[in-house]
Amino acid sequence: xxxxxxxxxRQRRGFGPAVPALVLLALFxxxxxxxxxxxxxxxxxxxxxxYAELFATSTYARVLYNTFLVAFVVTAVSLLLGYPVAWLLxxxxxxxxxxxxxxxxxxxxxxxxxxxxxxxVLLQRTxxxxxxxxxxxxxxxxxxxxxxxxxVTIGMTYIMLPFIILPLYASIRAIDPTTLQAAALCxxxxxxxxxxxxxxxxxxxxxxxxxxxxxMSLGYFVTPALLGSASQMMLAEMIAQLVQSLLNxxxxxAAAFILLTVTLALYAVQIRFFGGMR
Amino acid sequence: MLLTYRHLxxxxxxxxxxxxxxxxxxxxxxxxxxxxxxxxxxxLVFPPPSWTLRWYRELAADPRWLEAALTSAxxxxxxxxxxxxxxxxxxxxxxxxxxxxxxxxxxLFLTPMVLPVIVFAVAIYALFLRVGLNGTLVGFVLxxxxxxxxxxxxxxxxxxxxxxxxxxxxxxxxxASPLQAKLKITLPAIRIGLFSAAVFAFLISWDxxxxxxxxxxxxxQTLPVRIWGALxxxxxxxxxxxxxxxxxxxxxxxxxxxxxxxxxxx
Numbered sequence: 001x002x003x004x005x006x007x008x009x010r011q012r013r014g015f016g017p018a019v020p021a022l023v024l025l026a027l028f029x030x031x032x033x034x035x036x037x038x039x040x041x042x043x044x045x046x047x048x049x050x051y052a053e054l055f056a057t058s059t060y061a062r063v064l065y066n067t068f069l070v071a072f073v074v075t076a077v078s079l080l081l082g083y084p085v086a087w088l089l090x091x092x093x094x095x096x097x098x099x100x101x102x103x104x105x106x107x108x109x110x111x112x113x114x115x116x117x118x119x120x121v122l123l124q125r126t127x128x129x130x131x132x133x134x135x136x137x138x139x140x141x142x143x144x145x146x147x148x149x150x151x152v153t154i155g156m157t158y159i160m161l162p163f164i165i166l167p168l169y170a171s172i173r174a175i176d177p178t179t180l181q182a183a184a185l186c187x188x189x190x191x192x193x194x195x196x197x198x199x200x201x202x203x204x205x206x207x208x209x210x211x212x213x214x215x216m217s218l219g220y221f222v223t224p225a226l227l228g229s230a231s232q233m234m235l236a237e238m239i240a241q242l243v244q245s246l247l248n249x250x251x252x253x254a255a256a257f258i259l260l261t262v263t264l265a266l267y268a269v270q271i272r273f274f275g276g277m278r
Numbered sequence: 279m280l281l282t283y284r285h286l287x288x289x290x291x292x293x294x295x296x297x298x299x300x301x302x303x304x305x306x307x308x309x310x311x312x313x314x315x316x317x318x319x320x321x322l323v324f325p326p327p328s329w330t331l332r333w334y335r336e337l338a339a340d341p342r343w344l345e346a347a348l349t350s351a352x353x354x355x356x357x358x359x360x361x362x363x364x365x366x367x368x369x370x371x372x373x374x375x376x377x378x379x380x381x382x383x384x385x386l387f388l389t390p391m392v393l394p395v396i397v398f399a400v401a402i403y404a405l406f407l408r409v410g411l412n413g414t415l416v417g418f419v420l421x422x423x424x425x426x427x428x429x430x431x432x433x434x435x436x437x438x439x440x441x442x443x444x445x446x447x448x449x450x451x452x453x454a455s456p457l458q459a460k461l462k463i464t465l466p467a468i469r470i471g472l473f474s475a476a477v478f479a480f481l482i483s484w485d486x487x488x489x490x491x492x493x494x495x496x497x498x499q500t501l502p503v504r505i506w507g508a509l510x511x512x513x514x515x516x517x518x519x520x521x522x523x524x525x526x527x528x529x530x531x532x533x534x535x536x537x538x539x540x541x542x543x544x
Contacts, residue, residue: 014375118307219394
């Protein structure tokens with residue numbers, strides 16, 4: 001018993017310096033987020049009516065569908081485009097690799113609004129892409145590339161590509177090239193070696209990057225708000241609108257809770273199967 | 279031979295083609311914006327009919343842009359300072375503490391990084407509505423410190439883990455007080471981690487837009503909020519000029535950081 005009493009004291013050793021940060025996060029992170037989520041079952045009255053309304057109203061259900069659709073397409077396209085880049089990046093001579101990596105990092109660190117603005121201008125009816133396609137005679141009418149989900153998908157793929165390429169690059173670099181020589185010696189053709197050796201060995205990197213991009217896309221606000229339209233909203237915009245314009249905190253909090261739950265669940269999957277993030 | 283560069287053959291051509299396309303895709307919009315900011319066309323015709331500094335002059339003539347840039351710098355510096363200070367202390371607890379729930383604490387400290395920003399933005403907006411901190415410098419700094427905190431913790435924890443504590447203990451044995459030993463031995467030894475933490479924390483705040491949109495008032499706006507507001511009105515080339523300055527500044531900070539890091543790591 002006496003030994004037990006001394007245990008808690010020892011178990012707090014070195015905890016002190018964490019207190020200021022803990023206070024900051026408790027006051028300005030944990031408490032606000034938890035009280036926001038509580039509002040989803042407390043406003044306007046106690047119960048789950050906000051969640052029922054979210055899933056039963058076709059407009060809101062449509063937003064959920066849009067969000068998952070865009071996140072899925074963005075992830076798939078980023079993987080398809082990012083895989084060859086990561087692959088070549090992992091084996092190309094170092095001086096080229098440095099250049100490609102520099103381009104990726106510069107694009108990643110360029111202000112999000114600046115990049116989104118660039119796509120707003122490039123994709124508009126009189127933008128460079130439409131005028132070029134019309135000059136080439138490929139189309140006769142300008143395409144509607146912006147103020148819809150096409151624009152959102154292009155803009156988000158642009159932003160997410162580095163987040164696919166970098167983890168994939170790391171995981172392909174870690175593969176021992178002799179495993180592929182062994183596959184060739186055993187008579188595997190290129191396609192077979194790719195499908196049965198390279199692809200499975202790089203799958204964890206692809207899955208980790210893909211999951212991260214999917215999760216980030218689900219909660220994205222800026223790009224969908226600027227490149228999308230009010231009639232084809234995504235979840236984050238809907239939350240902002242419910243809270244800021246419609247002052248419907250109950251419904252907005254319920255939508256935030258759904259986003260939060262899906263995000264944390266997917267991160268839990270990632271940590272469980274691919275062991276942490278970095 | 280799929281992982282041997284010299285033996286790729288025709289496949290290498292295909293991979294290079296995709297890589298070059300992706301690099302262009304990543305680079306063109308940034309170059310495009312910079313070019314438009316010097317172009318004379320009000321309607322953002324590309325290539326521009328002629329070159330001009332007009333949009334930069336308009337930017338400089340409007341005091342609201344300058345004010346926004348100053349606010350951004352102030353918020354960024356204060357949040358970075360606060361985040362680094364708290365992260366430094368917290369890192370000592372995370373690396374050297376022996377207490378139950380250390381893993382949990384580490385997870386909590388990194389959560390602001392993975393939580394969808396919109397959820398945090400709405401939550402902190404609701405709290406600040408109640409206590410009257412929306413549209414204030416204090417509000418901005420507190421919110422951005424929370425967001426920047428994980429990005430300050432990671433490099434400091436990493437460098438502290440790489441530091442041999444017995445050197446600090448030796449200083450104490452030689453008569454230094456524990457605080458003295460930390461200030462004179464440990465802090466200089468982990469300076470690269472501290473430096474990265476400060477740069478990351480500043481850039482997180484400098485580029486942050488979602489929380490800032492909720493927090494801003496007409497009188498107090500950061501640069502990204504100002505750009506956001508302008509973007510919702512029209513696509514004027516003045517925004518291209520503002521974006522170019524923002525991007526140039528970020529690249530400058532990164533380049534300076536890389537140079538300094540090389541110097542202090544010697």
